[in-house]
Amino acid sequence: MSDHSVFNSTYHRAFLFDMDGTVLTSIAAAERVWTTWAVRHGVDVETFLPTIHGTRAIDTIRRLGLPGVDAEAEAAWITEAEIDDVDGVFEVAGAADFLKSLPAHQWAIVTSAPRELALRRMAAAGIPEPEVLVTAEDVTAGKPDPAGYKLAARRLGVEPAQCLIFEDATVGILAAEAAGADLMIVTATHEQPIETSHATLASYESVQVQVNAAGLRLHAI
Numbered sequence: 001m002s003d004h005s006v007f008n009s010t011y012h013r014a015f016l017f018d019m020d021g022t023v024l025t026s027i028a029a030a031e032r033v034w035t036t037w038a039v040r041h042g043v044d045v046e047t048f049l050p051t052i053h054g055t056r057a058i059d060t061i062r063r064l065g066l067p068g069v070d071a072e073a074e075a076a077w078i079t080e081a082e083i084d085d086v087d088g089v090f091e092v093a094g095a096a097d098f099l100k101s102l103p104a105h106q107w108a109i110v111t112s113a114p115r116e117l118a119l120r121r122m123a124a125a126g127i128p129e130p131e132v133l134v135t136a137e138d139v140t141a142g143k144p145d146p147a148g149y150k151l152a153a154r155r156l157g158v159e160p161a162q163c164l165i166f167e168d169a170t171v172g173i174l175a176a177e178a179a180g181a182d183l184m185i186v187t188a189t190h191e192q193p194i195e196t197s198h199a200t201l202a203s204y205e206s207v208q209v210q211v212n213a214a215g216l217r218l219h220a221i
Contacts, residue, residue, distance in 0.1 A: 061075055168185065
């Protein structure tokens, strides 16, 4: 974790987590499904796949602007296919135990996945289901819009500025910044180094959380 001294002295009222790439990895499964879809629609797979991560399926499809495509119907197909395919969906090392160490009323997951898919992937990866789960259906604008993170903070009874957000993808980082929260970039699933001014976390096994009346404080071990 870089620049961890900042967080050693900072208490947060809640921790908010992205799901895919942050507490679990589903890259292989997602790319299998999206490759099938892209080939069917004549979309170049190599250039398209890097754009799917972190965003709602319907936003990804709409962004392509394909003529005659029903974005809602296609997004529903993607969701069903991803629910059926959880082969290779695993927790990010140490994530489950880290989440279990947090008070249940002080953390949430904010994902671009639909609720049914999010629950399926969390179960496959052994990630505990949070009391507050914000999914694609809960917002009208997905990441990089901060609506999901603002909603999660509100459901936990705190302000976004009182939260530490754990993210891995560019659109999620932009959403967290727009929400006005502190940000921790989880790099465990990154194949390439990321250039960022934010603190980074390579492993949940390298950190612990101190819990007291002031809130949650993350520190390196």
